[in-house]
Amino acid sequence: MPSKNTKKKNVAPRPKQKVTSKPARPAAVKKVVAAPKPKTEEKETQKNMPYATLRGMKDLFGREAYTFQRAYHTAENIAASYGFSYIETPIVEQASLFIRSIGKGTDVVDKEMYTFDDKDGSKVSLRPEGTASVARAYVNHGMHTIPQPVKAWYWGPMFRHDRPQAGRFRMFHQFGCETMGEHSPVIDAELISVSYNFLKDLGIDVQVRVNSIGTKEDRDNYLVELVGYLRSKRSYLSEESKKRLLKNPLRVLDSKDEHDRAVIEEAPQIVDWLSEPSKKFFMSVLEYLDEAEIPYVLTPTLVRGLDYYTDTVFEFVEEGVEESQQGALGGGGRFNGLIEYLGGPATPAAGFSIGVERVIASIKRKEDEARKEGKVLEEMKQPTVFFAQLGEQARKRSLLLIERLRRSGVQVAHNLAKSSIKAQLEIANKIGATHTLILGQKEVQDGTIITRNMESGIQEIVDQKKIEAVVRKLLST
């Protein structure tokens, strides 16, 4: 945390800086209009914080950033162990890529996309999701000529201009995997397994909901039936659902309205309208899930919001959390038509994506609960060594010693800017260091260094030459 107080006498005075956690309002415009009353210069600068993050976007730091990175490393490990290779696609793409793949008429495209004119007048968009870009990359680089399936994982920011609320931001991150070039139910099961275990590794128990929405033809046939049914019950439906009936009838199925739900329960189910191959495929996916001992819930009303999905669809809802609290942690499905639709060869594919911010929120909730019960969080008790130095010569020497320690694989915390040993020990204490290395004038002369056990207070003098071995030993106990 930055110091906001510079009262030290021998330090040149500089304007005080206030640190506020509340995002400052974009006050610049108003200030001008409102012709501020004469104030002292200092106070003006204090309040003058014209820059804040944009709505729905946030700085990531501290504990949250730590959890974010932990989630990233977990993703990296699990993706690698399942044989996925990393892909990074541009954050900005042609607007039409998303419009085509996600589909006109979906909210994501119609009202949530960040789309603007590039300098040459072409329409570009900030990506609202990852699959379209990965599919595009597959086509662009002729990935159908390399051994199939192509398994790719990604992690990065996505943008949707939605109204922010819990678990929903305008810039958020997704971790996702796509398996392209293979039409086999094992693939679907594997993807579910990867995402399920990713969440499990992070300590999150989820319910896996699965359904199949069949091929395009299956769905068209089913839609005729569904629309017919819903029309017959039209008077019982909510206003919202009446609208959806015209725009995207499938979506009526996941309405939360009580009356709608009653109607939906009686509605024809898509599973009954699947063609033989689709049905067989879906049954097989379920068998694999059984084999993998992944618990799932068949959810006939599960349809996903993006147009490109075919056959298997699934999503993850946190166990024991009201769904409405923030929706699903992630989801995915098969998208057999997408790659061909984007100009590539007919290529079956499937994938999933998980909302990182929602995962972090869930972890945080769990940690808060644990703390309430008085449990010490694991990463808090990691052994740490602090390096304290005393006197100009010691300070100079410490740079070298710290570097030697770093090269041998141990990181020591330090604050070379402090000169009093007291202040440094305070810091060591605060960060929970188990040991402190103390290097003073005398030690520099003797070529030694003191190790101090922060709990017992026992100090030992050791040879600087052996510092790496000594520190490693301290850390291992």
Place this chain on the structure above:
RNA sequence: GUGGCUAUGGUGUAGUGGUAACACAGAGGUUUGUGGUACCUUUAUCACGGGUUCGAUCCCCGUUAGCCACCCCA
């Protein structure tokens, strides 16, 4: 995008029509080679703009942001 609720220091909270209290955190210090306790100092024109009023942090309106529900979705 629609509706509702909220807005006090870094954090969590008090409080009142007459400019703010407490806890924790931060910084500095209690005469400079030793931390965890104690003590001292210090950190807020009560989100922003306007209105009512002799006077507003407290009442009213607007803005912004956050939260909740809907929509949608990660």
